[in-house]
Amino acid sequence: MRLSNYFLPTLKEDPAEAQIVSHRLMLRAGLVKQASAGIYSWLPLGLKVLRKVEQIVREEQDSAGAQELLMPTIQAAELWQESGRYDGYGKEMLRIIDRHDREMLYGPTNEELITDIFRQSVRSYKDLSKILYHIQWKFRDEVRPRFGVMRGREFLMKDAYSFDLDYESARESYNRMFVSYLRTFARMGLQAIPMQADTGPIGGDLSHEFIILADTGESDVFCHKDYLGFDALAEVADYQGDLGPVVNKWTSLYAATDEKHDPGQAAELGDNLISARGIEVGHIFYFGTKYSKAMGATITGPEGDQLHPEMGSYGIGVSRLVGAIIEAYHDDDGIVWPDSVAPFSVGVLNLRTGDIDCDNACADIVNKLEAAGQDVLYDDRDERAGAKFATMDLIGLPWQAIMGPRGLKNGVIELKHRATGEREELSIESALSKLCA
RNA sequence: CGGGGUGUAGCGCAGCCUGGUAGCGCAUCUGCUUUGGGAGCAGAGGGCCGGGAGUUCAAAUCUCUCCACCCCGACCA
Known part of the structure; x- marks a missing residue:
């Protein structure tokens, strides 16, 4: 979505x-x-x-x-x-x-x-x-x-x-x-x-x-x-x-x-x-x-x-x-849904909507996640990064895939676990396998 | 049902006491600049001031009344 x-x-x-x-x-x-x-x-x-x-x-x-x-x-x-x-x-x-x-x-x-x-x-x-x-x-x-x-x-x-x-x-x-x-x-x-x-x-x-x-x-x-x-x-x-x-x-x-x-x-x-x-x-x-x-x-x-x-x-x-x-x-930032009742399993944050590479990489990972049966909320709005972080934290999806030009240049995206706040930088492939595990 | 409170722009609020052309922030729309934790500047749109009745030259503001919503208590598969 x-x-x-x-x-x-x-x-x-x-x-x-x-x-x-x-x-x-x-x-x-x-x-x-x-x-x-x-x-x-x-x-x-x-x-x-x-x-x-x-x-x-x-x-x-x-x-x-x-x-x-x-x-x-x-x-x-x-x-x-x-x-x-x-x-x-x-x-x-x-x-x-x-x-x-x-x-x-x-x-x-x-x-x-x-x-x-x-x-x-x-x-x-x-x-x-x-x-x-x-x-x-x-x-x-x-x-x-x-x-x-x-x-x-x-x-x-x-x-x-x-x-x-x-x-x-x-x-x-x-x-x-x-x-x-x-x-x-x-x-x-x-x-x-x-x-x-x-x-x-x-x-x-x-x-x-x-x-x-x-x-x-x-x-x-x-x-x-x-x-x-x-x-x-x-x-x-x-x-x-x-x-x-x-x-x-x-x-x-x-x-x-x-x-x-x-x-x-x-x-x-x-x-x-x-x-x-x-x-x-x-x-x-x-x-x-x-x-x-x-x-x-x-x-x-x-x-x-x-x-x-x-x-x-x-x-x-x-x-x-x-x-x-x-x-x-x-x-303090919002809801933290347990996996079993979360409205979507993953949120994908496009930090630079309008940037071709960023848009393509996001669309690609969204497709792959959905093909693997994940319910994905894709933040493709024309908003600044901060607004997207705040919205995603507020609605409390278990995982956030944070994708921006900075990381993509090095072939990595950031995965954030909402409940623990832990973030790690991963290649798109490893991020996918982790999210679909 | 007892007690207390609040209704003003989508949201949060000021203005009311002491009547005199309805305001602020956020949001929305337009343009430019920005771009990894709710951006900046410039401009624009948006209101039966909860409803009705009254007082008054004049009511968001005073009076009466009705309605809605919230809080405390009582109540409660």
Whole structure:
């Protein structure tokens, strides 16, 4: 992609409304644009990142045996009246009246809809267990949206729902999601800590929040410091096998959100206790038959009896993750994307656009990189070198190939690694092989 | 929902107290010079001063009102 032709409206100065670093950088790097309070447009560069995050979530859901579907954003009020939540949910739910005076709503979550789909389609215990998920926009009319995409009113969420015959089987579904969450966040470079959590209005008695420690987090959290050394990707994720040991390991140490915090128990940790702020990036619940009972979802069991399936629900804030990743990966110059979610893998900087040799050398390396499957952003703008360095640092691509007449005269270009700041001069060939490694 | 604050050019802001032809920096456009860390000079374009109502000879400025946005708290899959 040529930057001269790319829609990338970056800002030199900090927008006044953005208080936390991820919000500032998302606006400055041209990732998003605010449409109303808590509602954002995703611009091309931001959308690329959002899609990458989404894809990692999808791959890990699929590996764990969950199946993707897509439910609508707009739902009929009847289902919510059935579950009893239509009145209970309050003003956070955006209610809509259609032309036939029928009450509709913009879904804040999808338990009712998925339970309706399930009850109409599944009759036998032989069809269980099932985990269904979708990645869809949600709307919650928050009293006070803030921090950019971290607490938006409209946000992209992955929500999964499990249906099982009995408690033991439901626990296995819970464990699958638990492990897949560990892997999902780790693949994005995030150290997410599963913490005992309150179940809130969803109900149920088993719940974990996945928390990223960050000063700008909205929750007060407490955990054993050894969690910081845990490596989720080192865990073998064989979803056919027993996941109990992995879950046990990750829940063996103290970790709790504010609501579940037990000061007495925490005090026993002594110096090992971390008391910090955290960003909630995922939340999983087991809630038994709460919805299947309320909505009359039944299946025929092995004995021919009618049973309500045991359910759980599992959410990941996809759009929030983009902000959370930036909170974890940035420096004074801008964003520092982890490779797995970077919008482009390499930025090529032409330091002297208009110089034939320089233009040709850049075009050549861009072609070769793209032929090798790299996603390249080529800064061919008619700008001075300084502006190109600043832009590239701001948008945080993992690698910068810096090409100017000075180096090319000697047959070398400069490779800069954004995360470490290390630069080295290499021949074009060695630079190519390093970037494509 | 309680408390506080801000709306003036695409972005960041001054002007408001004390009413009198709307300004600065960046960005944009043109020209020349420059060219390895957000260039210099010269010129140009761009504003219902958030909306409405009022006071006044005269309102960005004073009054009332509505709206939007931000911050603190409460709330929050």
